[in-house]
Amino acid sequence: MQKTTISQVSKYVEQEVKIGAWIANKRSSGKIQFLQLRDGTGFIQGVVVKSEVSEETWEAARSLTQESSLYVIGTVRKDDRAPSGYELTVNEVQVLQIAQDYPITPKEHGTEFLMDHRHLWLRSSRQNAILRIRNEIIKATYEFFNEEGFIKVDPPILTGSSAEGTTDLFHTEYFDRDAYLSQSGQLYMEAAALAFGKVFSFGPTFRAEKSKTRRHLIEFWMIEPEMAFVEHEESLEIQEQYVSYIAQSVLNNCKMELKVLDRDVSKLENIKAPFPRITYDDAIQLLKNKGFDDIEWGEDFGAPHETAIAESFDKPVFITHYPTNIKAFYMKPDPDREDVVLCADLIAPEGYGEIIGGSQRIDDLELLQQRYNEHQLTDPAYEWYLELRKYGSVPHSGFGLGLERTVAWLCGIEHVRETIPFPRLLNRLYP
Numbered sequence: 001m002q003k004t005t006i007s008q009v010s011k012y013v014e015q016e017v018k019i020g021a022w023i024a025n026k027r028s029s030g031k032i033q034f035l036q037l038r039d040g041t042g043f044i045q046g047v048v049v050k051s052e053v054s055e056e057t058w059e060a061a062r063s064l065t066q067e068s069s070l071y072v073i074g075t076v077r078k079d080d081r082a083p084s085g086y087e088l089t090v091n092e093v094q095v096l097q098i099a100q101d102y103p104i105t106p107k108e109h110g111t112e113f114l115m116d117h118r119h120l121w122l123r124s125s126r127q128n129a130i131l132r133i134r135n136e137i138i139k140a141t142y143e144f145f146n147e148e149g150f151i152k153v154d155p156p157i158l159t160g161s162s163a164e165g166t167t168d169l170f171h172t173e174y175f176d177r178d179a180y181l182s183q184s185g186q187l188y189m190e191a192a193a194l195a196f197g198k199v200f201s202f203g204p205t206f207r208a209e210k211s212k213t214r215r216h217l218i219e220f221w222m223i224e225p226e227m228a229f230v231e232h233e234e235s236l237e238i239q240e241q242y243v244s245y246i247a248q249s250v251l252n253n254c255k256m257e258l259k260v261l262d263r264d265v266s267k268l269e270n271i272k273a274p275f276p277r278i279t280y281d282d283a284i285q286l287l288k289n290k291g292f293d294d295i296e297w298g299e300d301f302g303a304p305h306e307t308a309i310a311e312s313f314d315k316p317v318f319i320t321h322y323p324t325n326i327k328a329f330y331m332k333p334d335p336d337r338e339d340v341v342l343c344a345d346l347i348a349p350e351g352y353g354e355i356i357g358g359s360q361r362i363d364d365l366e367l368l369q370q371r372y373n374e375h376q377l378t379d380p381a382y383e384w385y386l387e388l389r390k391y392g393s394v395p396h397s398g399f400g401l402g403l404e405r406t407v408a409w410l411c412g413i414e415h416v417r418e419t420i421p422f423p424r425l426l427n428r429l430y431p
């Protein structure tokens with residue numbers, strides 16, 4: 001008899017298999033018990049017919065409660081009515097543990113209750129689908145960048161200074177010195193790009209932001225590619241190809257998961273490069289036309305602005321050339337216009353907001369030094385960063401894609417808190 005998983009049962013039609021599983025739910029109609037089995041790879045219905053099993057197996061099946069664990073031995077049947085296309089005729093049940101009073105029942109629970117039980121909530125079909133799509137995006141990310149000749153480089157998480165400015169930093173002690181949790185690996189990735197050409201990182205980043213929105217996490221995962229000899233426009237082309245690649249991978253490889261989430265896939269089929277581009281100047285005009293009368297040139301966009309801009313397009317849209325003074329110190333000014341920088345934020349459709357922030361970097365030593373002074377950044381940790389402009393400086397660009405916002409968008413779910421196994425939110429460090 002073959003030991004297998006629910007995802008693999010199609011290989012064993014009309015054969016007997018053994019599966020380690022949990023009871024997601026159970027129904028009974030006198031002489032038949034229907035076990036809704038889950039094993040992490042999928043869900044399948046197990047049918048126990050009283051007249052066809054031993055008394056022992058019938059009683060064992062009767063004793064099973066929600067989230068009890070078991071080995072189930074049964075024969076795989078093809079069944080077109082079943083959501084997975086298969087059913088299991090149960091021959092034997094080996095109980096591992098009878099679970100008592102599992103707190104998450106099929107009834108409606110409030111979000112706070114579910115978040116308090118996140119360690120168990122992960123078992124639900126919805127959470128399973130979301131985190132499998134997250135995994136698919138991670139897999140597609142490695143495929144895409146490896147295929148494009150990037151190598152993965154891992155920047156440090158404990159740093160002596162800030163990458164994105166001095167606020168929103170998590171402070172910690174580093175023996176007798178101060179240290180901070182990384183907000184972005186970018187500065188290190190720039191060093192790596194000058195060593196390896198094209199690099200990408202994938203790791204956790206931390207922002208001590210007091211934001212309590214559906215798009216903000218305190219700890220989130222970022223993919224940060226950095227490319228030597230790549231200028232602004234070429235960087236946008238890589239970004240749109242990358243985002244198209246992950247969207248198409250999810251569409252092709254996560255059909256079941258998208259169905260569980262009731263995702264309107266027609267909205268994703270369209271996500272193919274090229275993506276539209278709009279300058280910050282034109283975005284301001286567009287917003288004014290849409291009735292945002294009080295937005296002024298020089299102000300940053302909030303979530304409602306981003307949503308209004310995205311509504312004009314059916315694909316992600318790049319907003320380019322933001323004013324210099326609302327963007328980070330390292331962004332390269334447009335040579336034709338000093339008051340804007342060669343940068344772009346990629347705004348996802350359907351109100352999901354900014355999923356990528358990126359730019360061409362300043363490669364001129366003097367200008368970078370001047371920016372340091374303007375931003376009053378005197379940290380000695382920056383010395384090494386300035387040296388990158390001293391020894392073989394080249395034009396280079398990079399960007400950061402926020403994984404959780406991308407998962408939320410592709411899944412079509414309301415809040416980023418469900419897109420990471422154990423979210424860290426303003427008021428939540430448990431479980």
Ligand code: 4AD
Nearest residue numbers: 184186216217220224354355356357398399400402
């Ligand atoms: O725009 P950000 O702050 O850019 C950087 O950190 C650059 N250093 C990246 C680079 O050029 N290498 O962040 C990049 C992305 C955002 O577009 C967003 O998707 C995500 O990271 N992000 C967050 N996601 C969840 N919660 C938060 N608090 C986030 N802050 C940023």
Ligand code: MG
Nearest residue numbers: 345354356357
């Ligand atoms: Mg940004």
